[in-house]
Amino acid sequence: MMSVSNAQATPSIQICRIMRPDDANIVGNVHGGTILKMIEEAGCIIGTRHCNTQHGDRCVAALARVERTDFLYPMFIGEVAHASAEITYTSKHSVEVQVNVLSENIVTGAKKVTNKATLWYVPLSLQNVDKIIEVPPIEYSGQEQEEAGKKRYEAQKLDRFETKERNCEVITHVSLPEPYTVGFSQSSLIHLVGPSDCTLHGFVHGGVTMKLMDEVAGIVAARHCKTNIVTASVDAINFHRKIKKGCVITVSGRMTFTSSKSMEIEVFVDADPLVEAEKGKYRAVTAFFTYISLDKDNKPLPVPPLKIEGEEEQKHFEEGKVRYLQNKAKRLTNKERQQ
């Protein structure tokens, strides 16, 4: 079906799998991102395989560029997505891979080409990640084919160079917060609620929410102290309002208090029922997570003190201190009781 030039060394590859509920939105349309990920997996496999068909350093093909891609037809849950990849051009240091994606409804038998993508890979040595190794050449069916490839290569090279120029300017942060301030480590993530996050009712499992909360709190803690950090405790969490399938959850965390060896992070969960807009965003959960910083032997390290700016932050800090002292007192009482 596919014309492969050097069949022996690097035959074409085909990846396929059934589209699952978590690959799609609530209406059943498979996310474009799921397809892009499959495309890249096929490209990475064929690129890596090709670049290791010679003597010398072992390498992995790293994605350098994806050409413009159109999604021609939607794909649905239960269909099988096929991504076939073949190498269409090689320059001295890069590989062009062409990937075609086909959706197959295995029940009706219907098949559609949903999209085509062109990817460029660069082989990086496993010994030295900054070393780009040479790519073994492929054989072309004719000179015309080779020249067309070379043209594509030159065009993308130019575009990559231009974007590089452009990208450098873009990194302008309105105001860079100072290290160890609340603003410096403050973080938030959004998560689109999928079917596997939910109970039979179609509401988010409390455990899924807590996992996301811990993820954000962990990032805040790591940003603050730049070491290996672990959850030491979680204060009582109340789940006042349910979160429904199809919502977007925003989880935000900010540091409120530091003791000499611990950090307290307040985490907020807001739910946004995307489609039922009239309902609006609402606060679903809040909680305090306490983290500690560990050295290589899993022993606690000192934590850099939080730099407080303004009255509100000072108030939060004082409140955090009260919680810290209360918990410390409780732990001592419990220990004494046990003795």
Add this chain to the structure above:
Amino acid sequence: MMSVSNAQATPSIQICRIMRPDDANIVGNVHGGTILKMIEEAGCIIGTRHCNTQHGDRCVAALARVERTDFLYPMFIGEVAHASAEITYTSKHSVEVQVNVLSENIVTGAKKVTNKATLWYVPLSLQNVDKIIEVPPIEYSGQEQEEAGKKRYEAQKLDRFETKERNCEVITHVSLPEPYTVGFSQSSLIHLVGPSDCTLHGFVHGGVTMKLMDEVAGIVAARHCKTNIVTASVDAINFHRKIKKGCVITVSGRMTFTSSKSMEIEVFVDADPLVEAEKGKYRAVTAFFTYISLDKDNKPLPVPPLKIEGEEEQKHFEEGKVRYLQNKAKRLTNKERQQ
């Protein structure tokens, strides 16, 4: 080992599984969130099972509260986490579940109690999600046990009520952006790079990055038009800089242009090597995603026009329009060629 009061109706449950690389950070410490999720799954099973041991509406136990939890010891990849849950108290409308977590090193045989948690569940009817059904009472080993449970119940009830009051105030947005503006749909997520996101080198697969980019772009599009949206195309993406395991990726998206039936979203990927602080945050990738809005029969819907504020947004809009017209022209040329 565990004292279960009414062994027949709702015996204790034990969940266990091997901790995998994806459950842990790069040093091998299992995330607190992984444990919290397991704890809640055990609680949900035993709570749901118990509340359905009587006639009447079928129900699912929904998490209402988790008491303060301490993580006593770190857990590591390869260890088996065991979470045992039992019901320790029931009020008319809620169930208290006690969960103990044990880590077992199946190679050395070492076992440690890593944490204990108390969760409160409320049974919601499967027929009517807003209806809380009655909880069948458990039998206590003695009156003392029952009274201690009642005390815990009253204490948590009070605390939940207080937090509810507090939470309502908190939802103050500095300035609520108007619908259909760029600011209104603008979104960003952070993702902590895990082992499964990476190549053998320990660098993020390009496909993983593209999937996150599509996720953010999709949320921006859905927030703008509040309908079922799908990816229509992705402009060329250049991967200038590698992203390493252990980094935090921030993916941000903002709408730049709308035509009558499509939306263009610009997506930025910034990488932050948490621990190697000296390197600092850098822009790794940018790209333009085009989305369309679909009705129930998967036919395109009109897209609400973007409200432009300020010169910069106007400039982005004009640039988006140029890209839109260029792509339209290209598609027409390709069609003609094929005829």
Add this chain to the structure above:
Amino acid sequence: MMSVSNAQATPSIQICRIMRPDDANIVGNVHGGTILKMIEEAGCIIGTRHCNTQHGDRCVAALARVERTDFLYPMFIGEVAHASAEITYTSKHSVEVQVNVLSENIVTGAKKVTNKATLWYVPLSLQNVDKIIEVPPIEYSGQEQEEAGKKRYEAQKLDRFETKERNCEVITHVSLPEPYTVGFSQSSLIHLVGPSDCTLHGFVHGGVTMKLMDEVAGIVAARHCKTNIVTASVDAINFHRKIKKGCVITVSGRMTFTSSKSMEIEVFVDADPLVEAEKGKYRAVTAFFTYISLDKDNKPLPVPPLKIEGEEEQKHFEEGKVRYLQNKAKRLTNKERQQ
């Protein structure tokens, strides 16, 4: 509840979790592969735990073989799957684990034994992966039990040896096959082995491989009969060669036999160590999966007969028929015995 021979050293283990949408097909039937993966996780935990209860090298139990397994009842999303494992025999270098799987509907309280499996593990040293260490013996409740175990051990040893011989054929692709032929439903998928697929050694968990095999077999079955299909049984699977992290696994399936209400699919697993190209691709596992087709009420539907083309397919069909008749006879004998 379970009869454990040496309760102290290696008590039985129970793994359980709620079945999620991603564990099932679009009709809500849990994939046989999900269950096989859980079974293997339970077996790996108890096997590894047992083989480390003595002085000497630390080790991990690697799956060597799974005996024929029947899926007695379908399982559904929202149900809790329980897998309980216990060690039933030990030879000098291998461990036999018996796993029973129970489905529990936590809403209605209904419980069903859905399947039973027997797995054989071999302990590999963590210091030297090619070294098989000695297995500490278990205590038997009587000599009869020990002798029955020895018989099972000898029988599987013989079968493993014979299969080793068979493994060498490779699937060839034909062009545009007619419906109901072998070529029409033939399928294959490719999976890049990630860190979470692997044991502490960096080798793929047997359960991960079996899940992929079931996925391919399911696609073949669905392509053939275009209905809701479920795994009915899996013939003995032998794991001849280990698969390493970083490999690409190709899993291919083709239909070998159809009875009036069942389909037999042969599945091949080939491993390709992408980077170490000189090692070459090798056949790691093969197995036969039997599927049935279900209507909306989960009742068996007739299966369209397989159209045979050529001598080789005829030979496979005849062999499949023999297996089918043998299994049918065995089931009848077992039923009679139980009466």
